[in-house]
Amino acid sequence: MTRLHIDWTLCDGRGLCTELLEEMLAEDDWGFPLARDGSAEPAVPAPLENAAAHAVSRCPMLALRLVGRTS
Amino acid sequence: MISATEAPSRLLSGDGTLDHHLARHGRLPLLDGSQIIGMARDASLTGRGGAGFPMWRKLGAVAASGRPPVVIANGAEGEPLSGKDRVLLTRQPHLVLDGLQLVARAVGARAAHLYAPAKLLPGLRKVLADRRGAGLDPLPVTPTVAPDAFVAGEESAAASAVAGRGAVPSDKRVRVVETGTLVQNVETLAHLALIARHGPGWFLSAGTFLATVSGAVARPSVVEAEYGVPLGELIAAAGGPTFELQAVLVGGYHGGWVPADLSLPVSQSALAPFGASPGAGVVLALPAHACGLAETAKIAGYLADQVSGQCGPCVNGLPRMAWTLADLAARRPRPGLPGEVARLAALVTGRGACRHPDGTARLIVSAMRTFEADVAAHLAGRCLATGGRR
Ligand SMILES: Cc1cc2nc3c(=O)[nH]c(=O)nc-3n(C[C@H](O)[C@H](O)[C@H](O)COP(=O)(O)O)c2cc1C
Ligand code: SF4
Ligand code: SF4
Numbered sequence: 001m002t003r004l005h006i007d008w009t010l011c012d013g014r015g016l017c018t019e020l021l022e023e024m025l026a027e028d029d030w031g032f033p034l035a036r037d038g039s040a041e042p043a044v045p046a047p048l049e050n051a052a053a054h055a056v057s058r059c060p061m062l063a064l065r066l067v068g069r070t071s
Numbered sequence: 072m073i074s075a076t077e078a079p080s081r082l083l084s085g086d087g088t089l090d091h092h093l094a095r096h097g098r099l100p101l102l103d104g105s106q107i108i109g110m111a112r113d114a115s116l117t118g119r120g121g122a123g124f125p126m127w128r129k130l131g132a133v134a135a136s137g138r139p140p141v142v143i144a145n146g147a148e149g150e151p152l153s154g155k156d157r158v159l160l161t162r163q164p165h166l167v168l169d170g171l172q173l174v175a176r177a178v179g180a181r182a183a184h185l186y187a188p189a190k191l192l193p194g195l196r197k198v199l200a201d202r203r204g205a206g207l208d209p210l211p212v213t214p215t216v217a218p219d220a221f222v223a224g225e226e227s228a229a230a231s232a233v234a235g236r237g238a239v240p241s242d243k244r245v246r247v248v249e250t251g252t253l254v255q256n257v258e259t260l261a262h263l264a265l266i267a268r269h270g271p272g273w274f275l276s277a278g279t280f281l282a283t284v285s286g287a288v289a290r291p292s293v294v295e296a297e298y299g300v301p302l303g304e305l306i307a308a309a310g311g312p313t314f315e316l317q318a319v320l321v322g323g324y325h326g327g328w329v330p331a332d333l334s335l336p337v338s339q340s341a342l343a344p345f346g347a348s349p350g351a352g353v354v355l356a357l358p359a360h361a362c363g364l365a366e367t368a369k370i371a372g373y374l375a376d377q378v379s380g381q382c383g384p385c386v387n388g389l390p391r392m393a394w395t396l397a398d399l400a401a402r403r404p405r406p407g408l409p410g411e412v413a414r415l416a417a418l419v420t421g422r423g424a425c426r427h428p429d430g431t432a433r434l435i436v437s438a439m440r441t442f443e444a445d446v447a448a449h450l451a452g453r454c455l456a457t458g459g460r461r
Pocket of ligand 3 (some may be wrong): 008116178222239240241293378379380381382385386422423424426427
Protein backbone atom coordinates (compact mmCIF):
# COMPACT_ATOMS: atom_id res chain seq x y z
CA MET A 1 0.00 0.00 0.00
CA THR A 2 1.25 3.49 -0.79
CA ARG A 3 1.62 5.86 2.13
CA LEU A 4 2.52 9.49 2.38
CA HIS A 5 5.62 10.11 4.45
CA ILE A 6 6.36 13.57 5.84
CA ASP A 7 9.92 14.40 6.81
CA TRP A 8 9.24 16.76 9.71
CA THR A 9 12.84 17.89 9.85
CA LEU A 10 12.37 19.44 6.38
CA CYS A 11 8.73 20.58 6.33
CA ASP A 12 8.34 24.33 6.90
CA GLY A 13 4.58 24.24 7.29
CA ARG A 14 3.69 26.74 4.59
CA GLY A 15 0.92 24.33 3.66
CA LEU A 16 1.13 23.97 -0.11
CA CYS A 17 0.43 20.24 0.26
CA THR A 18 -2.68 20.86 2.31
CA GLU A 19 -4.09 22.81 -0.66
CA LEU A 20 -3.03 20.28 -3.28
CA LEU A 21 -4.17 17.28 -1.29
CA GLU A 22 -6.98 18.59 0.85
CA GLU A 23 -8.85 15.29 0.67
CA MET A 24 -6.07 13.76 2.75
CA LEU A 25 -4.45 16.64 4.60
CA ALA A 26 -5.72 19.41 6.84
CA GLU A 27 -3.65 22.16 8.47
CA ASP A 28 -2.86 21.88 12.15
CA ASP A 29 -2.82 24.81 14.60
CA TRP A 30 0.48 26.04 13.13
CA GLY A 31 -0.08 25.30 9.42
CA PHE A 32 1.69 21.94 9.33
CA PRO A 33 0.00 19.15 7.37
CA LEU A 34 -2.23 16.90 9.48
CA ALA A 35 -3.50 13.61 8.07
CA ARG A 36 -7.27 13.56 8.13
CA ASP A 37 -7.22 9.84 9.00
CA GLY A 38 -5.23 10.65 12.14
CA SER A 39 -2.29 8.45 11.20
CA ALA A 40 1.37 9.38 11.18
CA GLU A 41 1.94 8.08 7.66
CA PRO A 42 -1.49 8.15 5.95
CA ALA A 43 -2.44 5.58 3.33
CA VAL A 44 -3.04 7.05 -0.12
CA PRO A 45 -6.38 5.84 -1.55
CA ALA A 46 -6.06 4.74 -5.19
CA PRO A 47 -8.14 7.64 -6.65
CA LEU A 48 -5.77 10.12 -4.94
CA GLU A 49 -2.51 8.59 -6.11
CA ASN A 50 -1.99 11.15 -8.87
CA ALA A 51 -2.82 14.08 -6.62
CA ALA A 52 -0.46 12.71 -3.96
CA ALA A 53 2.36 12.30 -6.48
CA HIS A 54 1.73 15.86 -7.61
CA ALA A 55 1.91 17.19 -4.05
CA VAL A 56 5.14 15.27 -3.51
CA SER A 57 6.70 16.81 -6.61
CA ARG A 58 5.56 20.33 -5.67
CA CYS A 59 6.72 20.36 -2.04
CA PRO A 60 9.33 23.15 -1.96
CA MET A 61 11.26 21.50 0.87
CA LEU A 62 11.26 17.99 -0.66
CA ALA A 63 9.70 16.90 2.62
CA LEU A 64 7.11 14.54 1.13
CA ARG A 65 7.69 11.01 -0.16
CA LEU A 66 5.47 8.17 -1.24
CA VAL A 67 6.51 4.96 0.47
CA GLY A 68 5.29 1.42 0.14
CA ARG A 69 4.88 -0.24 3.50
CA THR A 70 2.20 -1.80 5.58
CA SER A 71 2.80 -0.08 8.91
CA MET B 72 22.17 11.21 44.65
CA ILE B 73 21.36 7.82 43.23
CA SER B 74 23.55 4.95 44.40
CA ALA B 75 23.57 1.27 43.63
CA THR B 76 21.83 -0.93 46.14
CA GLU B 77 23.96 -2.90 48.58
CA ALA B 78 22.08 -6.13 47.94
CA PRO B 79 24.18 -8.74 46.14
CA SER B 80 23.51 -8.47 42.48
CA ARG B 81 24.79 -9.58 39.13
CA LEU B 82 25.09 -6.34 37.20
CA LEU B 83 25.61 -3.82 39.96
CA SER B 84 28.44 -5.19 42.04
CA GLY B 85 31.94 -4.91 40.70
CA ASP B 86 34.80 -2.46 40.60
CA GLY B 87 35.02 -2.07 36.85
CA THR B 88 38.44 -3.70 36.54
CA LEU B 89 39.39 -6.35 34.01
CA ASP B 90 40.81 -8.60 36.72
CA HIS B 91 37.55 -8.61 38.58
CA HIS B 92 35.63 -9.22 35.36
CA LEU B 93 37.76 -12.17 34.24
CA ALA B 94 37.80 -13.73 37.69
CA ARG B 95 34.04 -13.52 37.94
CA HIS B 96 32.81 -14.11 34.39
CA GLY B 97 35.79 -15.48 32.44
CA ARG B 98 36.23 -14.89 28.73
CA LEU B 99 33.39 -15.02 26.24
CA PRO B 100 32.80 -18.41 24.63
CA LEU B 101 33.42 -18.55 20.89
CA LEU B 102 30.09 -18.19 19.10
CA ASP B 103 29.23 -17.54 15.49
CA GLY B 104 26.78 -14.90 14.31
CA SER B 105 23.76 -17.16 13.92
CA GLN B 106 24.35 -18.69 17.36
CA ILE B 107 24.39 -15.23 18.90
CA ILE B 108 21.18 -14.15 17.15
CA GLY B 109 19.57 -17.47 18.14
CA MET B 110 20.52 -16.99 21.78
CA ALA B 111 19.09 -13.47 21.90
CA ARG B 112 15.89 -14.84 20.37
CA ASP B 113 15.59 -17.88 22.63
CA ALA B 114 16.25 -15.73 25.69
CA SER B 115 13.53 -13.26 24.57
CA LEU B 116 16.00 -10.47 25.28
CA THR B 117 14.34 -7.07 24.86
CA GLY B 118 15.90 -3.62 24.71
CA ARG B 119 16.47 -1.74 27.98
CA GLY B 120 16.69 1.75 26.48
CA GLY B 121 12.94 2.29 26.72
CA ALA B 122 11.21 0.76 23.71
CA GLY B 123 11.53 -2.89 24.80
CA PHE B 124 12.07 -4.18 21.26
CA PRO B 125 13.35 -7.76 20.77
CA MET B 126 17.10 -7.57 20.16
CA TRP B 127 17.32 -10.54 17.80
CA ARG B 128 15.01 -8.90 15.26
CA LYS B 129 17.20 -5.80 15.13
CA LEU B 130 20.29 -7.99 14.73
CA GLY B 131 18.66 -9.80 11.81
CA ALA B 132 17.53 -6.56 10.15
CA VAL B 133 20.98 -4.97 10.41
CA ALA B 134 22.69 -8.12 9.14
CA ALA B 135 20.29 -8.15 6.17
CA SER B 136 20.57 -4.42 5.41
CA GLY B 137 23.28 -4.89 2.79
CA ARG B 138 25.18 -1.94 4.27
CA PRO B 139 28.51 -2.22 6.11
CA PRO B 140 27.20 -2.56 9.66
CA VAL B 141 28.07 -0.25 12.52
CA VAL B 142 27.27 -1.16 16.12
CA ILE B 143 26.75 1.37 18.91
CA ALA B 144 26.57 0.80 22.67
CA ASN B 145 24.18 3.51 23.84
CA GLY B 146 25.11 4.75 27.31
CA ALA B 147 23.83 8.31 26.82
CA GLU B 148 21.13 7.98 29.50
CA GLY B 149 19.60 11.38 28.80
CA GLU B 150 16.71 10.67 31.16
CA PRO B 151 17.27 12.72 34.34
CA LEU B 152 15.53 10.13 36.55
CA SER B 153 17.71 7.27 35.34
CA GLY B 154 21.08 6.29 36.79
CA LYS B 155 21.35 2.61 35.90
CA ASP B 156 23.49 2.94 32.76
CA ARG B 157 26.00 5.12 34.58
CA VAL B 158 26.22 2.63 37.46
CA LEU B 159 26.53 -0.29 35.04
CA LEU B 160 29.29 1.43 33.03
CA THR B 161 31.15 2.11 36.26
CA ARG B 162 30.77 -1.29 37.93
CA GLN B 163 30.61 -3.75 35.01
CA PRO B 164 31.81 -1.99 31.84
CA HIS B 165 33.41 -5.19 30.56
CA LEU B 166 30.06 -6.97 30.36
CA VAL B 167 28.75 -4.11 28.20
CA LEU B 168 31.80 -4.26 25.96
CA ASP B 169 31.63 -8.07 25.73
CA GLY B 170 28.04 -7.60 24.57
CA LEU B 171 29.16 -5.04 22.01
CA GLN B 172 31.67 -7.52 20.56
CA LEU B 173 28.93 -10.16 20.41
CA VAL B 174 26.54 -7.97 18.42
CA ALA B 175 29.44 -6.86 16.21
CA ARG B 176 30.11 -10.53 15.43
CA ALA B 177 26.41 -11.24 14.93
CA VAL B 178 25.97 -8.55 12.25
CA GLY B 179 29.49 -8.63 10.80
CA ALA B 180 30.22 -5.07 11.89
CA ARG B 181 33.06 -3.03 10.47
CA ALA B 182 33.00 -0.43 13.29
CA ALA B 183 31.99 -0.33 16.94
CA HIS B 184 31.26 2.69 19.11
CA LEU B 185 30.74 3.36 22.79
CA TYR B 186 28.50 6.39 23.23
CA ALA B 187 28.55 7.75 26.79
CA PRO B 188 28.48 10.99 28.80
CA ALA B 189 31.72 13.00 28.96
CA LYS B 190 32.07 12.34 32.69
CA LEU B 191 32.37 8.60 32.17
CA LEU B 192 34.73 8.65 29.19
CA PRO B 193 38.11 8.94 30.95
CA GLY B 194 37.36 5.78 32.95
CA LEU B 195 35.98 4.02 29.89
CA ARG B 196 39.07 4.87 27.82
CA LYS B 197 41.16 3.05 30.42
CA VAL B 198 38.76 0.09 30.27
CA LEU B 199 39.11 -0.02 26.48
CA ALA B 200 42.91 0.13 26.70
CA ASP B 201 42.93 -2.79 29.18
CA ARG B 202 40.75 -4.84 26.87
CA ARG B 203 42.92 -4.12 23.86
CA GLY B 204 45.95 -5.26 25.87
CA ALA B 205 44.17 -8.51 26.79
CA GLY B 206 42.93 -9.12 23.23
CA LEU B 207 39.28 -8.93 24.26
CA ASP B 208 38.19 -6.52 21.53
CA PRO B 209 38.79 -8.06 18.10
CA LEU B 210 36.84 -5.10 16.68
CA PRO B 211 38.31 -1.86 18.09
CA VAL B 212 35.81 0.34 19.92
CA THR B 213 35.71 4.13 19.43
CA PRO B 214 34.42 6.18 22.38
CA THR B 215 32.18 9.16 21.57
CA VAL B 216 30.80 11.81 23.92
CA ALA B 217 27.03 11.81 24.38
CA PRO B 218 25.94 15.40 25.04
CA ASP B 219 23.88 16.07 28.14
CA ALA B 220 20.49 16.43 26.44
CA PHE B 221 17.32 14.38 26.68
CA VAL B 222 17.14 13.48 22.98
CA ALA B 223 20.89 12.80 22.59
CA GLY B 224 20.32 9.12 23.39
CA GLU B 225 17.61 8.61 20.79
CA GLU B 226 18.73 5.96 18.31
CA SER B 227 19.19 8.15 15.21
CA ALA B 228 20.77 10.91 17.33
CA ALA B 229 23.31 8.41 18.65
CA ALA B 230 24.01 7.20 15.10
CA SER B 231 24.48 10.78 13.93
CA ALA B 232 26.76 11.65 16.86
CA VAL B 233 29.17 8.75 16.33
CA ALA B 234 29.30 9.66 12.62
CA GLY B 235 30.62 13.06 13.64
CA ARG B 236 27.44 15.03 13.08
CA GLY B 237 25.22 16.57 15.75
CA ALA B 238 23.48 14.40 18.34
CA VAL B 239 20.02 15.18 16.98
CA PRO B 240 17.42 12.72 15.69
CA SER B 241 16.82 12.28 11.98
CA ASP B 242 13.85 11.33 9.83
CA LYS B 243 12.85 7.64 9.88
CA ARG B 244 11.64 7.10 6.30
CA VAL B 245 14.60 4.77 6.15
CA ARG B 246 14.77 3.08 9.54
CA VAL B 247 18.03 3.17 11.45
CA VAL B 248 18.49 -0.62 11.18
CA GLU B 249 18.02 -0.35 7.41
CA THR B 250 21.04 1.95 7.25
CA GLY B 251 23.12 -0.89 8.73
CA THR B 252 23.36 0.74 12.13
CA LEU B 253 22.59 -1.17 15.32
CA VAL B 254 22.00 0.91 18.44
CA GLN B 255 21.59 -1.02 21.68
CA ASN B 256 21.30 0.22 25.20
CA VAL B 257 24.33 -0.69 27.32
CA GLU B 258 22.23 -2.77 29.72
CA THR B 259 20.82 -4.84 26.85
CA LEU B 260 24.40 -5.61 25.79
CA ALA B 261 25.42 -6.61 29.32
CA HIS B 262 22.54 -9.11 29.45
CA LEU B 263 23.61 -10.57 26.11
CA ALA B 264 27.12 -11.07 27.49
CA LEU B 265 25.65 -13.10 30.37
CA ILE B 266 23.34 -15.06 28.05
CA ALA B 267 26.36 -16.02 25.91
CA ARG B 268 27.96 -17.53 29.01
CA HIS B 269 24.98 -19.10 30.76
CA GLY B 270 22.52 -19.76 27.94
CA PRO B 271 19.01 -18.55 27.05
CA GLY B 272 17.33 -21.02 29.42
CA TRP B 273 19.19 -19.54 32.36
CA PHE B 274 18.12 -16.03 31.35
CA LEU B 275 14.47 -17.07 30.97
CA SER B 276 14.40 -18.23 34.57
CA ALA B 277 16.88 -15.86 36.20
CA GLY B 278 17.13 -12.82 33.93
CA THR B 279 16.90 -9.40 35.52
CA PHE B 280 16.45 -5.73 34.74
CA LEU B 281 17.88 -2.60 36.28
CA ALA B 282 15.59 -0.03 37.84
CA THR B 283 16.38 3.45 39.11
CA VAL B 284 14.12 4.19 42.06
CA SER B 285 13.80 7.74 43.37
CA GLY B 286 11.31 10.25 44.76
CA ALA B 287 9.78 9.67 48.18
CA VAL B 288 12.06 6.75 49.11
CA ALA B 289 14.65 6.56 51.89
CA ARG B 290 17.60 5.59 49.69
CA PRO B 291 17.22 6.51 46.01
CA SER B 292 19.09 3.71 44.23
CA VAL B 293 19.66 1.57 41.22
CA VAL B 294 18.32 -1.90 41.96
CA GLU B 295 18.33 -5.19 40.08
CA ALA B 296 15.20 -7.34 39.97
CA GLU B 297 13.24 -9.75 37.81
CA TYR B 298 10.40 -8.57 35.58
CA GLY B 299 7.14 -9.09 37.39
CA VAL B 300 8.59 -7.92 40.71
CA PRO B 301 5.89 -6.13 42.73
CA LEU B 302 6.31 -2.36 42.67
CA GLY B 303 6.51 -2.40 46.47
CA GLU B 304 9.61 -4.59 46.41
CA LEU B 305 11.46 -2.17 44.17
CA ILE B 306 10.50 0.65 46.51
CA ALA B 307 11.53 -1.41 49.54
CA ALA B 308 14.91 -2.09 47.90
CA ALA B 309 15.36 1.67 47.75
CA GLY B 310 14.84 1.95 51.51
CA GLY B 311 11.05 2.02 51.46
CA PRO B 312 8.68 4.97 51.19
CA THR B 313 9.38 8.03 53.31
CA PHE B 314 5.74 9.16 53.17
CA GLU B 315 2.41 7.70 52.26
CA LEU B 316 2.48 7.39 48.46
CA GLN B 317 -0.29 8.42 46.10
CA ALA B 318 1.12 7.38 42.71
CA VAL B 319 4.23 6.08 41.01
CA LEU B 320 5.73 7.15 37.70
CA VAL B 321 6.97 4.06 35.87
CA GLY B 322 9.11 4.27 32.75
CA GLY B 323 10.44 7.77 33.32
CA TYR B 324 9.60 11.04 31.63
CA HIS B 325 8.20 9.14 28.65
CA GLY B 326 6.43 6.70 30.95
CA GLY B 327 3.12 6.60 32.73
CA TRP B 328 1.66 7.27 36.19
CA VAL B 329 0.16 4.30 37.98
CA PRO B 330 -1.67 4.30 41.34
CA ALA B 331 0.51 3.52 44.36
CA ASP B 332 -0.55 -0.13 44.38
CA LEU B 333 2.52 -1.81 45.83
CA SER B 334 1.42 -5.25 44.64
CA LEU B 335 1.37 -4.17 40.99
CA PRO B 336 3.85 -6.32 39.03
CA VAL B 337 6.43 -4.36 37.06
CA SER B 338 5.99 -6.11 33.72
CA GLN B 339 4.88 -5.20 30.22
CA SER B 340 1.50 -6.87 30.60
CA ALA B 341 0.60 -5.61 34.09
CA LEU B 342 1.51 -2.01 33.27
CA ALA B 343 -0.12 -1.90 29.83
CA PRO B 344 -3.63 -1.10 31.19
CA PHE B 345 -2.15 2.12 32.64
CA GLY B 346 -0.51 3.05 29.34
CA ALA B 347 2.85 2.43 31.03
CA SER B 348 5.65 -0.09 30.59
CA PRO B 349 8.86 -0.89 32.48
CA GLY B 350 10.69 1.12 29.80
CA ALA B 351 14.21 1.90 30.94
CA GLY B 352 13.33 0.92 34.53
CA VAL B 353 12.69 4.34 36.00
CA VAL B 354 10.45 4.43 39.08
CA LEU B 355 9.52 7.72 40.79
CA ALA B 356 7.46 7.57 43.99
CA LEU B 357 5.10 10.51 44.52
CA PRO B 358 4.16 11.29 48.13
CA ALA B 359 0.53 11.99 49.07
CA HIS B 360 1.27 15.64 49.86
CA ALA B 361 2.62 16.40 46.36
CA CYS B 362 0.33 17.37 43.49
CA GLY B 363 0.62 14.94 40.59
CA LEU B 364 -0.56 17.57 38.13
CA ALA B 365 2.07 20.07 39.26
CA GLU B 366 4.74 17.38 39.17
CA THR B 367 3.75 16.38 35.63
CA ALA B 368 3.57 20.00 34.48
CA LYS B 369 7.14 20.49 35.68
CA ILE B 370 8.32 17.44 33.74
CA ALA B 371 6.34 18.51 30.67
CA GLY B 372 8.02 21.93 30.82
CA TYR B 373 11.42 20.25 30.93
CA LEU B 374 10.53 17.97 28.00
CA ALA B 375 9.27 20.92 25.96
CA ASP B 376 12.63 22.62 26.58
CA GLN B 377 14.46 19.54 25.35
CA VAL B 378 12.83 19.55 21.90
CA SER B 379 15.56 19.46 19.26
CA GLY B 380 14.07 22.27 17.21
CA GLN B 381 13.56 20.40 13.97
CA CYS B 382 9.94 19.33 13.60
CA GLY B 383 7.11 21.87 13.52
CA PRO B 384 4.43 19.91 15.39
CA CYS B 385 6.90 19.04 18.19
CA VAL B 386 8.53 22.49 18.39
CA ASN B 387 5.12 24.17 18.61
CA GLY B 388 3.04 21.46 20.19
CA LEU B 389 5.15 20.44 23.18
CA PRO B 390 5.43 23.96 24.66
CA ARG B 391 1.71 24.53 24.06
CA MET B 392 0.88 21.22 25.74
CA ALA B 393 3.17 22.03 28.68
CA TRP B 394 1.65 25.52 29.19
CA THR B 395 -1.85 24.16 29.00
CA LEU B 396 -1.06 21.57 31.64
CA ALA B 397 0.71 24.24 33.72
CA ASP B 398 -2.47 26.33 33.68
CA LEU B 399 -4.41 23.37 35.00
CA ALA B 400 -1.74 22.59 37.60
CA ALA B 401 -1.68 26.21 38.81
CA ARG B 402 -5.50 26.25 38.98
CA ARG B 403 -5.97 28.80 36.24
CA PRO B 404 -8.91 26.89 34.79
CA ARG B 405 -10.70 27.87 31.61
CA PRO B 406 -13.53 26.11 29.84
CA GLY B 407 -12.48 22.98 27.99
CA LEU B 408 -9.01 22.81 29.50
CA PRO B 409 -8.79 19.03 30.00
CA GLY B 410 -10.17 18.48 26.50
CA GLU B 411 -7.54 20.81 25.11
CA VAL B 412 -4.78 18.84 26.84
CA ALA B 413 -6.12 15.61 25.31
CA ARG B 414 -6.46 17.22 21.87
CA LEU B 415 -2.87 18.50 21.91
CA ALA B 416 -1.55 15.13 23.07
CA ALA B 417 -3.25 13.44 20.11
CA LEU B 418 -2.11 16.23 17.77
CA VAL B 419 1.64 15.83 18.46
CA THR B 420 1.67 12.02 18.59
CA GLY B 421 3.46 10.44 15.63
CA ARG B 422 4.31 13.81 14.14
CA GLY B 423 8.04 14.14 14.63
CA ALA B 424 11.26 12.57 13.41
CA CYS B 425 11.59 10.84 16.77
CA ARG B 426 9.21 9.64 19.47
CA HIS B 427 9.85 12.51 21.84
CA PRO B 428 6.40 14.03 21.21
CA ASP B 429 4.77 10.59 21.56
CA GLY B 430 6.46 9.93 24.89
CA THR B 431 5.63 13.38 26.22
CA ALA B 432 1.99 12.99 25.20
CA ARG B 433 1.84 9.54 26.83
CA LEU B 434 3.05 10.93 30.15
CA ILE B 435 0.49 13.74 30.10
CA VAL B 436 -2.42 11.51 29.11
CA SER B 437 -1.55 9.11 31.93
CA ALA B 438 -1.43 12.00 34.42
CA MET B 439 -4.87 13.21 33.33
CA ARG B 440 -6.21 9.72 33.99
CA THR B 441 -4.38 8.79 37.19
CA PHE B 442 -4.99 12.24 38.69
CA GLU B 443 -8.56 12.49 37.44
CA ALA B 444 -9.90 13.56 40.85
CA ASP B 445 -7.19 16.22 41.08
CA VAL B 446 -8.20 17.52 37.64
CA ALA B 447 -11.78 17.96 38.80
CA ALA B 448 -10.64 19.69 42.00
CA HIS B 449 -8.26 22.02 40.16
CA LEU B 450 -11.04 23.01 37.78
CA ALA B 451 -13.04 23.97 40.86
CA GLY B 452 -10.06 25.95 42.18
CA ARG B 453 -8.97 23.47 44.85
CA CYS B 454 -5.98 21.13 45.20
CA LEU B 455 -6.48 17.75 46.84
CA ALA B 456 -2.82 17.08 47.54
CA THR B 457 -1.55 20.35 48.94
CA GLY B 458 -4.86 20.96 50.74
CA GLY B 459 -4.91 17.51 52.36
CA ARG B 460 -6.31 14.37 50.80
CA ARG B 461 -9.47 13.07 52.42
C1 LIG C 1 13.79 11.16 23.01
C2 LIG C 1 14.41 9.80 23.20
C3 LIG C 1 15.53 9.67 24.00
C4 LIG C 1 16.13 8.43 24.18
N1 LIG C 1 17.22 8.33 24.99
C5 LIG C 1 17.83 7.12 25.15
C6 LIG C 1 18.99 7.00 25.98
O1 LIG C 1 19.47 7.98 26.57
N2 LIG C 1 19.57 5.77 26.10
C7 LIG C 1 19.07 4.67 25.44
O2 LIG C 1 19.63 3.59 25.55
N3 LIG C 1 17.96 4.76 24.67
C8 LIG C 1 17.35 5.96 24.50
N4 LIG C 1 16.24 6.05 23.69
C9 LIG C 1 15.79 4.83 22.99
C10 LIG C 1 16.60 4.67 21.71
O3 LIG C 1 15.95 5.39 20.66
C11 LIG C 1 16.71 3.21 21.26
O4 LIG C 1 15.43 2.65 21.21
C12 LIG C 1 17.57 2.35 22.18
O5 LIG C 1 18.82 2.94 22.45
C13 LIG C 1 17.77 1.01 21.53
O6 LIG C 1 18.44 0.13 22.41
P1 LIG C 1 17.68 -1.10 23.08
O7 LIG C 1 16.87 -1.78 21.99
O8 LIG C 1 18.80 -1.96 23.57
O9 LIG C 1 16.83 -0.55 24.15
C14 LIG C 1 15.60 7.29 23.52
C15 LIG C 1 14.47 7.43 22.71
C16 LIG C 1 13.87 8.67 22.55
C17 LIG C 1 12.66 8.78 21.68
S1 SF4 D 1 4.33 21.42 0.96
FE1 SF4 D 1 6.07 20.40 1.92
S2 SF4 D 1 7.04 21.95 3.22
FE2 SF4 D 1 5.00 22.72 2.66
S3 SF4 D 1 3.69 22.11 4.35
FE3 SF4 D 1 3.56 20.48 2.82
S4 SF4 D 1 5.14 19.03 3.40
FE4 SF4 D 1 5.58 20.90 4.52
S1 SF4 E 1 10.25 15.14 17.17
FE1 SF4 E 1 10.93 16.87 18.44
S2 SF4 E 1 12.65 16.08 19.63
FE2 SF4 E 1 12.28 14.61 17.95
S3 SF4 E 1 13.61 15.27 16.29
FE3 SF4 E 1 11.70 16.32 15.97
S4 SF4 E 1 11.91 18.31 17.05
FE4 SF4 E 1 13.53 16.96 17.78
